[in-house]
Amino acid sequence: MTFSRFYLSSFLLLAAGCVHAAGVDSFFAAGLETPNGQAVALDSFRGKPLIVNFITRACESCPADTGELARQRQANGKLTLVTILVEENQETVADFVKSLGVAHPVLVSGNRKGVWLMQNLGNPRGKAPFAVAIDKAGKLVFATPEALTAATAASVAEAALK
Numbered sequence: 154m155t156f157s158r159f160y161l162s163s164f165l166l167l168a169a170g171c172v173h174a175a176g177v178d179s180f181f182a183a184g185l186e187t188p189n190g191q192a193v194a195l196d197s198f199r200g201k202p203l204i205v206n207f208i209t210r211a212c213e214s215c216p217a218d219t220g221e222l223a224r225q226r227q228a229n230g231k232l233t234l235v236t237i238l239v240e241e242n243q244e245t246v247a248d249f250v251k252s253l254g255v256a257h258p259v260l261v262s263g264n265r266k267g268v269w270l271m272q273n274l275g276n277p278r279g280k281a282p283f284a285v286a287i288d289k290a291g292k293l294v295f296a297t298p299e300a301l302t303a304a305t306a307a308s309v310a311e312a313a314l315k
Contacts, residue, residue, distance in 0.1 A: 176273030176274045176275065178291075180270055181198070185262050186261050188243075195235075200291070201231075203313055204313050205274070205285050207267065218282050222306050222310075225306050240261055240262075240267075285297075286310070295312035295313070
């Protein structure tokens with residue numbers, strides 16, 4: 154991880170601890186849908202080491218980021234990974250999700266809700282890519298608004314598991 158990425162991630166983590174404890178509660182209070190429209194309560198992920206990966210179809214690095222995080226989840230069965238696709242066009246969501254080729258849950262938020270969730274979790278711009286780690290106690294322990302390297306994905310996973 155470069156110094157600037159470490160600094161930015163550390164800054165977001167500090168900001169998250171100060172400002173976004175309520176954001177984690179707001180996250181768990183929300184509900185989203187699977188690509189086929191089935192409702193999912195995000196509270197169902199509470200109490201688990203969790204990585205939340207926000208992506209968009211327009212984000213060039215997002216498919217690779219999702220793959221890196223999926224590899225981390227596969228390497229550690231205690232880790233839960235949820236990808237949130239911030240997208241309004243329901244007609245094209247299923248094909249995009251299928252192209253990701255992942256086994257973990259991919260949920261669809263819509264633009265407004267997705268941006269709101271990202272902002273509450275420490276991403277004031279509300280832009281993807283954005284990944285956060287929430288520990289099993291429900292504390293936001295890592296956040297990064299940048300494309301992930303394998304090392305950064307490992308850091309996100311390690312933070313969630315602590």
